[in-house]
Amino acid sequence: xxxxxxxxxxxxxxxxxxxxxxxxxxxxxxxxxxxxxxxxxxxxxxxxxxxxxxxxxxxxxxxxxxxxxxxxxxxxxxxxxxx
Ligand SMILES: [Zn+2]
Numbered sequence: 241x242x243x244x245x246x247x248x249x250x251x252x253x254x255x256x257x258x259x260x261x262x263x264x265x266x267x268x269x270x271x272x273x274x275x276x277x278x279x280x281x282x283x284x285x286x287x288x289x290x291x292x293x294x295x296x297x298x299x300x301x302x303x304x305x306x307x308x309x310x311x312x313x314x315x316x317x318x319x320x321x322x323x
Contacts (some may be wrong), residue, residue, distance in 0.1 A: 247256040252300075254274075254307055254308075254309070255272075256273055256309065260273045260274070261273065262264075269300070269311055272304060272305060272307070273309060274302065274305050274307045275302060275304050275305040275307075277302065277304040277305070279302065279303040279304050280300055280301065280302050280303065281300065281301055281303060282298045282299070282300045282311065283298060283299045283300070283301075284298070285297070285298050286298065286299075294314060295312060295313060295314050295315070296312075296317040297310050297311060297312050297313065297314050298310070298311045298313065299311075310317065
């Protein structure tokens with residue numbers, strides 16, 4: 241799976257270590273992967289233009305250390321709703 245094409249809006253990439261990623265995934269993305277604080281803010285979900293791949297991404301920023309990163313989401317379930 242490739243990374244979302246978000247570099248154009250993010251500027252320089254700040255690589256995460258595997259350790260940081262693991263911790264972030266284990267806490268369901270509720271805490272900053274860099275400083276560990278919970279004061280983080282996600283933008284709206286986005287998808288690459290014209291793609292219907294079942295994946296969307298979201299740029300998240302930390303209000304404490306000001307770092308930014310990208311969450312990648314995958315469609316895992318669908319449920320019907322009453323009209
Ligand atoms: Zn932070």
